Amino acid sequence: MNLENIIKELREYYKENNKTLIDKVSIERDPFKVLISCILSQRTKDEITEKVTNNLFSVISSPEDLIKIEDKELEKILYSIGFYKVKAKRLKEISKILIDKYNGSVPDDLEELLKLPGVGRKTANIVITKGFNKDGIAVDTHVHRISNRLGFVKTKKPEDTEINLRKIVPKKYWIELNDYLVNFGKKICTPISPKCSICPIEKYCKKVGVKKFR
Ligand code: SF4
Structure with a gap:
């Protein structure tokens, strides 16, 4: 699995893009x-x-x-x-x-x-x-969708995605994974017609279930 490479690419993408609301609030811990x-x-x-x-x-x-x-x-x-x-x-x-x-x-x-x-x-x-700042994997609709498209998991519900991600993602990446995928899911790997042509992780993606993309 190209998990390490994907995280590296997403980290770069995230650095250059706006943070989410929860990121801003969580600065205060x-x-x-x-x-x-x-x-x-x-x-x-x-x-x-x-x-x-x-x-x-x-x-x-x-x-x-x-x-x-x-x-x-x-x-x-x-x-x-x-x-x-x-x-x-x-x-x-x-x-x-x-x-x-x-x-x-x-x-x-x-x-x-x-x-x-x-x-x-x-x-x-x-x-x-x-x-x-403790270990956990927060799975929302973006994390669930992208994890399935990438082929990390094959699940129907976010709860199952969380359980499966906990098994395959090394703990050191758990916290950051949510940040990257939520941000990425809003801007690139959108629910309808994801922007695969400008996606920095396209070469690693299995595009599971993606029928139409830009
Ligand atoms: S290649 Fe397309 S489906 Fe895969 S992660 Fe990128 S935007 Fe999403």
Whole structure:
């Protein structure tokens, strides 16, 4: 497998291209902010989530702050993101659990994170990797799609992709893999008609399931 070469190429590509929202938030290595940003980013464009999280983090920085905000005020801050009412409620629920069960901290354990409402494997892995700098592979739709096209895995669900990637990707690449593939999936290996003609890893790609490309 050309995994090492692919990672090298993607690393170069990534250096020259814009970082994602979670990369920006994770610079602070604050697991609470990473968790909240991930939940808010679900089904919402990065630009909108970024604006909203900036506004939110200008008034709160902990679960204790969050539960003190009036429901209406929180909904007003979140208004421009998808499902803002549901997400406002969820953020409060999560904050309350963090205070009651984890002493106001975000747990650094995948299984514990998965017990929080609205937290799936992708979000839990992002918190582990971006918030705590611990090993994990966060698989979203981009990582799932590209891993299958490259022929790394042959899976139907992102959860299975994660399990398979954990077996074949050396641990030293786990954290960075998500960064590279999410960024790459938004710009080059897009869901419909990927830009194979300008793809830096085309020579390594099996193009599994790719019927039309540019
Ligand atoms: S060659 Fe095409 S399908 Fe393969 S990774 Fe590049 S853009 Fe995606």
